Amino acid sequence: xxxxxxxxxxxxNQNEIDDAVSRAFNHFGISFNRGEKVLLKVNLVAGHExxxxxxxxxxxxxxxxxxVLEHGATPLIADSPGIDNFNNAAEKxxxxxxxxxxxxxxxxxxxxxxxxxxxxxDYKKIQVSKFVLEAxxxxxxxxxxxxxxxxxxxxxxxxxxxVPGRLKAGWHYNVGLNREKxxxxxxxxxxxxxxxxxILDGVIGMHGNGPTSGTPYNFGIIAACVDALTMxxxxxxxxxxxxxxxxxxxxxxxxxxxxxxxxxxDIEGDISSEKIFEGVELPKxxxxxxxxxxxxxxxxxxxxxxxxxxLCIGCGRCAxxxxxxxxxxxxxxxxxxxxxxxxxxxxxxxxxxxxxxxKPSRLLSFVNKITGGK
Numbered sequence: 157x158x159x160x161x162x163x164x165x166x167x168x169n170q171n172e173i174d175d176a177v178s179r180a181f182n183h184f185g186i187s188f189n190r191g192e193k194v195l196l197k198v199n200l201v202a203g204h205e206x207x208x209x210x211x212x213x214x215x216x217x218x219x220x221x222x223x224v225l226e227h228g229a230t231p232l233i234a235d236s237p238g239i240d241n242f243n244n245a246a247e248k249x250x251x252x253x254x255x256x257x258x259x260x261x262x263x264x265x266x267x268x269x270x271x272x273x274x275x276x277x278d279y280k281k282i283q284v285s286k287f288v289l290e291a292x293x294x295x296x297x298x299x300x301x302x303x304x305x306x307x308x309x310x311x312x313x314x315x316x317x318x319v320p321g322r323l324k325a326g327w328h329y330n331v332g333l334n335r336e337k338x339x340x341x342x343x344x345x346x347x348x349x350x351x352x353x354x355i356l357d358g359v360i361g362m363h364g365n366g367p368t369s370g371t372p373y374n375f376g377i378i379a380a381c382v383d384a385l386t387m388x389x390x391x392x393x394x395x396x397x398x399x400x401x402x403x404x405x406x407x408x409x410x411x412x413x414x415x416x417x418x419x420x421x422d423i424e425g426d427i428s429s430e431k432i433f434e435g436v437e438l439p440k441x442x443x444x445x446x447x448x449x450x451x452x453x454x455x456x457x458x459x460x461x462x463x464x465x466x467l468c469i470g471c472g473r474c475a476x477x478x479x480x481x482x483x484x485x486x487x488x489x490x491x492x493x494x495x496x497x498x499x500x501x502x503x504x505x506x507x508x509x510x511x512x513x514x515k516p517s518r519l520l521s522f523v524n525k526i527t528g529g530k
Contacts, residue, residue, distance in 0.1 A: 271284045
């Protein structure tokens with residue numbers, strides 16, 4: 157287990173962010189050798205302006221890149237969006253302007269190669285971008301958000317972006333409805349990638365129906381750690397979430413990972429281990445604890461995506477990203493085949509205008525009513 161360092165930070169003033177990021181690196185003694193290639197793994201799920209709080213804020217990315225440069229190493233800003241053209245998405249998120257300003261590279265994580273995995277990994281054949289394995293160090297620049305499929309997305313989940321482009325959709329389809337199995341995949345990627353350091357942008361994150369269609373939430377923090385699992389589990393507690401609803405925790409608990417046992421001495425910096433963020437809206441897409449992982453039962457106990465036609469712009473991104481072939485798009489109308497839908501919510505995640513929402517099944521609505529949504 158590792159320490160988690162929290163810095164109070166309520167705005168994206170560049171000078172203040174520079175100081176905060178430098179403070180995080182220095183607290184853990186993170187250093188770089190001259191000439192090292194350092195991959196800055198940002199969160200760029202899709203092309204949105206910084207004000208939507210979907211991606212790692214450019215101020216945080218710039219601060220990290222500047223710190224790496226000042227220590228003689230060569231930073232590379234990189235990620236692999238789900239469906240967007242990388243350059244368009246990176247321009248909109250503010251990453252390409254940083255690259256131009258600092259004269260560094262910013263490009264897509266492409267060219268899949270096999271990721272070395274542990275002998276006890278659940279998934280032996282995982283491919284990530286060659287740029288991930290070619291980097292001397294990886295700095296994981298994550299964003300604090302809720303997530304319709306995986307409940308929360310923070311340090312560990314951010315590394316799923318190391319899987320190039322459409323290969324991600326294939327994993328969603330192959331793993332299907334079982335969130336805990338998908339979380340096992342995330343653990344295998346995290347253990348294989350082995351990021352040197354994680355900095356989490358929680359200055360203004362997202363709650364509600366994240367990771368792209370939620371509402372901004374002022375958490376007012378930057379978190380830093382060497383062990384992202386410890387950070388993610390502490391933040392789960394601080395967000396008022398239940399561990400039994402968090403697939404990543406359940407998968408780690410099944411493997412007897414020591415990070416599942418929280419130690420108050422792990423928390424350092426500006427906030428207490430007793431900190432609770434008030435009023436955080438968590439996803440309510442399924443009843444996670446009541447029934448076993450059986451596909452038919454999972455579908456009954458999981459919210460389904462529905463189309464809000466009046467908001468639709470007819471871009472077709474939802475149908476294009478659907479690995480299950482469960483979506484047909486015609487004239488700004490969507491037709492779902494719910495017998496094929498695996499409830500990965502990629503359609504919701506890729507929609508740029510919030511035209512796809514979640515609708516609980518009748519059984520799920522009934523269960524939520526009698527349990528009070530707990």
